[in-house]
Amino acid sequence: MNFYLQQLVNGLAAGSIYALVAVGYSLVYSILYLVNFAHGDIYMFGTFVALALYEAGLPFALAAILACIVGGAIGLLVERIAYRPVRQANRIVPMVSALGAALVLEAAAQLIWGVQTLSFPQEIPQKIIHAGSVILGEQEIVIFIVAIGAMLLFTAALRYTKIGKATTAVCQDLEAAQLMGIRVNVVIMTVYAAGAVLGVIGGMLFSTYYDAVYIGMGILGTTKAWAAAMLGGVGNIYGAVAGGLLLGVLESLSGTVVGSGYEEAVPLVVIVAVLVLRPAGLFGRRLTERV
Amino acid sequence: MIRSGTDIARTIGTLRAQRGVTPTATLVALVAIGFFPVLVPNTYWTQIATTIWLYAVLAIGVNVVVGYAGMLTLGHAAFYGFGGYVAALLMVRSGVTWIVAFLAAGVLTGILGLLLALPCLRVQSDFLGLVTIAFGSLFTVFATNWDSITGGPSGLAGIPPATLGPIQFTTNQDYYELALSLLVVVFIVVRRLERSAVGRAWSALRDDSISASTLGVPVLYYRVLAFVIGSAIAGFAGAIYAPFITVVSPAAFNLNQSLLLVEMVIVGGLGSLPGSILGAGIFFLIPQIFQSLLVYQVGIGGAVMVLVMARRPQGLLGKTAFGQSLRGGPIARYLATLRAHAANPLTGASGTPHTGAGPHFAGAASASRPVFAGTASSLDSRPLQDATSAGVGESSGMAQFSTQEDIDASA
Numbered sequence: 001m002n003f004y005l006q007q008l009v010n011g012l013a014a015g016s017i018y019a020l021v022a023v024g025y026s027l028v029y030s031i032l033y034l035v036n037f038a039h040g041d042i043y044m045f046g047t048f049v050a051l052a053l054y055e056a057g058l059p060f061a062l063a064a065i066l067a068c069i070v071g072g073a074i075g076l077l078v079e080r081i082a083y084r085p086v087r088q089a090n091r092i093v094p095m096v097s098a099l100g101a102a103l104v105l106e107a108a109a110q111l112i113w114g115v116q117t118l119s120f121p122q123e124i125p126q127k128i129i130h131a132g133s134v135i136l137g138e139q140e141i142v143i144f145i146v147a148i149g150a151m152l153l154f155t156a157a158l159r160y161t162k163i164g165k166a167t168t169a170v171c172q173d174l175e176a177a178q179l180m181g182i183r184v185n186v187v188i189m190t191v192y193a194a195g196a197v198l199g200v201i202g203g204m205l206f207s208t209y210y211d212a213v214y215i216g217m218g219i220l221g222t223t224k225a226w227a228a229a230m231l232g233g234v235g236n237i238y239g240a241v242a243g244g245l246l247l248g249v250l251e252s253l254s255g256t257v258v259g260s261g262y263e264e265a266v267p268l269v270v271i272v273a274v275l276v277l278r279p280a281g282l283f284g285r286r287l288t289e290r291v
Numbered sequence: 292m293i294r295s296g297t298d299i300a301r302t303i304g305t306l307r308a309q310r311g312v313t314p315t316a317t318l319v320a321l322v323a324i325g326f327f328p329v330l331v332p333n334t335y336w337t338q339i340a341t342t343i344w345l346y347a348v349l350a351i352g353v354n355v356v357v358g359y360a361g362m363l364t365l366g367h368a369a370f371y372g373f374g375g376y377v378a379a380l381l382m383v384r385s386g387v388t389w390i391v392a393f394l395a396a397g398v399l400t401g402i403l404g405l406l407l408a409l410p411c412l413r414v415q416s417d418f419l420g421l422v423t424i425a426f427g428s429l430f431t432v433f434a435t436n437w438d439s440i441t442g443g444p445s446g447l448a449g450i451p452p453a454t455l456g457p458i459q460f461t462t463n464q465d466y467y468e469l470a471l472s473l474l475v476v477v478f479i480v481v482r483r484l485e486r487s488a489v490g491r492a493w494s495a496l497r498d499d500s501i502s503a504s505t506l507g508v509p510v511l512y513y514r515v516l517a518f519v520i521g522s523a524i525a526g527f528a529g530a531i532y533a534p535f536i537t538v539v540s541p542a543a544f545n546l547n548q549s550l551l552l553v554e555m556v557i558v559g560g561l562g563s564l565p566g567s568i569l570g571a572g573i574f575f576l577i578p579q580i581f582q583s584l585l586v587y588q589v590g591i592g593g594a595v596m597v598l599v600m601a602r603r604p605q606g607l608l609g610k611t612a613f614g615q616s617l618r619g620g621p622i623a624r625y626l627a628t629l630r631a632h633a634a635n636p637l638t639g640a641s642g643t644p645h646t647g648a649g650p651h652f653a654g655a656a657s658a659s660r661p662v663f664a665g666t667a668s669s670l671d672s673r674p675l676q677d678a679t680s681a682g683v684g685e686s687s688g689m690a691q692f693s694t695q696e697d698i699d700a701s702a
Contacts, residue, residue: 035417085601090498092361093600095420096557099365100596103550107590219424219546226421264432268425272410275422279414 002133007252013140013209015248016147020202021221022228022240023151024195030171030235031191033091037098038078039199040222041105044215046071046200047207048113051120060123064204068197074105075196076189083192084185102218109215117214120207143205150201151241154194158237163190171235220264227267230274233281243281325471328464337463341535343575344470345528348477350555350567352524355481357553358562358609359490360517361497362412363420366427367552370522372434372544374400374529379447379539380440389453389460393530400526401519408518412511416500419518427549434541446540453534466535473531477524478564484520485564493517494562547589554592557599560609569608 021043028036050067054060082101086093127138158164163186169177170187178184203221207213228247232239251266274281323330328337349371356364374396381392411422434441441447453460453469460469484490492513495503504510533539555574560566574592578585599606 033417035420037420082597082600086604089600089604090361091417092357092363093604095363095417096553097597097600099363099420099550099553100593100600103590103593104597107587107593110586110590220428223421223425223428227425230418262432262436265429268422268429271418271422271425275414275418276410 003256004253005134007256008249009134009136009140011249011252012245013137013143013248014252015245016144017202017205017209017244018224018228018247019241019244020147020150020205021199022225022232022244023154023237024191024198025222025225026229026232026235026237026240027167027171027191028195029229030237031167031174031188032083032087032094034083034094034098035226036195037095037222038082038102038105039195039225040220041102041109041218042071042074042078042196043199043203043221044213044218045074045105045109046196047120047203047213047217048109050200050204051118051207051213052113054121060121064201067204068200071196071200071203072193075192078105079189079192084188102222106215106218109218113213113215115215117212120204120211120213122208122211124208139209143209147202147205150198154198155237157194163187167191223267227270230271230281236281239281246282325468328467334463337467339575339579341463341467341470343571344467344474345532345535346552346555346575347568347571348470348474348528349525349552350559350571351474351477351481351564352521352528353552354556354562354564354567355484355517355524356521357556358560358567359485359493359497360514361493362416362514362518363553364423364518364521364549365420365553366423366425366430366546366549367521367525368544368546368548369423369427369430370400370404370525371529371532371548372430372539372541373403374526375533375539375544376434376441376447376529377526378530379450379533382451382534383447383449389451389530389534390455393453393527396530397523397527400529401523403526404519404522405515407522408515412514412518416514423549424546427546431541431545434544441541444541446538446543448538450533450537450539453531460534466531469531470535473527474568477527478568481520481524482564485562489513489516550589551592554589554596557596557606558592560606561604563606563608566606566608570606 021039025036025039028034028039046067049070050063053063053066058066078098078101082097083094086097124139124142129136129138129141158167166177166182166187167190169180169182170184174184177187199221203217206217206221224247225244228244229235229240230243231246232241232243247267247270250270251263254266255263327340331337349367352370353364353367356362356367377396377399378389378392381387381395382389387395407422407426408419411419434446435444437443453466460466485493492503492508495506495508496510496513500510529539532543536543551574555570556567557570558573559568559570574588578588584591
């Protein structure tokens with residue numbers, strides 16, 4: 001029993017990272033119905049930037065903040081170059097464009113930092129706390145708090161600021177919002193930038209947790225964020241949070257039950273299971289095809 | 292070689308039109324392609340050319356899914372690999388002859404495609420892209436870790452040569468001809484499909500699936516069919532790859548190969564069979580010149596893809612981009628005529644209803660578009676939403692909004 005409780009704790013830490021990445025992802029989907037393939041690679045790139053700045057001698061906090069800004073800027077750039085010109089086209093066109101942008105980011109990262117897996121600064125202490133019979137790593141607690149805190153901040157901004165309200169309006173009906181005088185382009189750019197910033201925070205937490213930065217974490221992140229978003233119901237932000245946490249726990253449990261090496265299978269199994277059993281996700285509203 | 296490569300693509304491209312090139316010239320070019328390994332007796336180039344033909348076959352399979360049916364498949368190399376492993380296992384472990392293994396590989400890969408696509412497409416075709424990415428990495432995970440069946444990371448070796456009755460395929464030249472034969476067969480089959488009711492159904496649901504379904508096209512059926520055909524084609528190609536290389540290993544079928552295939556199709560031309568061959572040629576021949584760029588092949592292809600989507604959505608040889616053929620397509624013209632009739636029964640009959648033209652109808656678009664400008668734009672990509680927003684627009688014309696300045700200020 002304790003063993004499973006331990007896995008649950010481990011899973012929640014990883015899951016909070018997935019949730020963070022999935023939130024930005026889900027929001028972009030709910031506005032433009034665009035499967036944003038570049039999301040994971042933006043967070044991969046941002047994490048590399050954080051590492052590079054840290055190694056250049058900046059204090060970690062400053063490096064992290066700058067990395068978030070760079071990530072947001074890349075988000076804006078990708079939106080401007082790859083998505084906006086094709087926003088009115090058939091919906092597969094921006095998807096292909098997004099994929100292209102993702103591959104460019106990967107190639108750029110490969111050009112600058114190479115293909116090997118790098119180690120990430122362990123700024124969060126790894127002290128171990130015994131809570132009853134369960135071992136809590138201080139790192140896991142901090143990751144969980146940072147991730148949940150960032151999400152709370154984000155949802156609060158969405159609910160209480162003007163741009164947040166405008167975003168909600170655009171989510172509900174882009175054309176109507178535009179007719180009401182909302183500057184849709186500004187909203188979309190903000191969403192991309194904010195999603196990218198959340199992603200970079202998630203990426204840095206991910207890299208701290210696994211002590212690894214590598215190019216493949218981009219596409220891996222996209223897949224996991226998608227699985228999390230699907231679990232919670234695509235386009236539902238709160239669902240994405242719950243889905244992320246659940247995915248983390250599922251992964252952690254399956255790693256011990258089925259055996260490691262097959263952990264990567266969990267997101268796919270989750271996606272297919274959700275599609276077959278409950279296409280709207282666990283908490284989602286009914287999905288209808290939007291063409 | 293590079294010149295002959297593009298010439299080959301161009302020559303096959305003209306086969307479709309049968310215009311501008313005399314049958315004699317076409318025949319000479321085909322014979323030249325067929326005898327290429329004899330004309331250029333160089334093992335290296337024969338291998339490159341064989342690989343190009345195999346990837347051209349794969350690209351055609353991807354094109355059926357992406358170009359014809361308008362869905363994204365990002366794990367197609369896994370189907371290629373699955374076909375390769377099935378053929379290899381059957382030949383190495385069970386000792387069946389190649390032709391049986393070849394057929395089994397194609398059929399089983401098609402069934403795998405069915406199992407993957409059905410749950411996904413039942414919900415939404417957008418999801419297919421991500422599901423296939425996940426499937427592709429899953430394939431790599433299983434191929435690497437399931438040692439007892441797949442031979443682990445180093446793969447399955449010692450695959451015997453392919454045999455077809457008394458003929459045994461042993462040299463590179465033999466596999467060149469085998470791969471080329473598969474390409475020709477696949478080309479002809481897909482071309483026949485494209486020009487049949489199936490192809491027209493694909494083009495209709497790709498451009499506007501709601502309109503297609505209202506006109507009686509079983510959208511789900513045709514989407515799944517496209518995916519199954521695309522996967523089966525990859526499976527057949529895999530069954531030639533296995534005895535050609537004599538080893539199947541996970542690294543040969545990873546995500547990069549899948550992405551490369553999509554890039555070939557999009558750059559070469561969506562829905563264009565010669566385009567797929569051209570795409571395969573481009574992506575294998577250009578790295579031969581710039582060897583140092585080989586590691587960035589996929590990334591550079593990605594940049595080209597973004598550019599193509601923004602500037603030339605149909606690719607190099609493609610005739611129609613997603614949603615664009617719709618404006619001049621049979622469905623659009625049919626609907627436009629209906630609306631024109633409804634709006635003005637006397638003068639609205641100028642458009643000809645459904646002329647029964649084939650899938651390429653670019654010419655007719657410009658004639659009907661100015662007349663039905665409003666309808667055309669609302670048919671564009673999100674017909675239902677546009678229709679609702681048009682309603683909002685009418686009512687909003689009467690009032691100015693008190694909230695407008697607030698929101699502007701915040702933005």
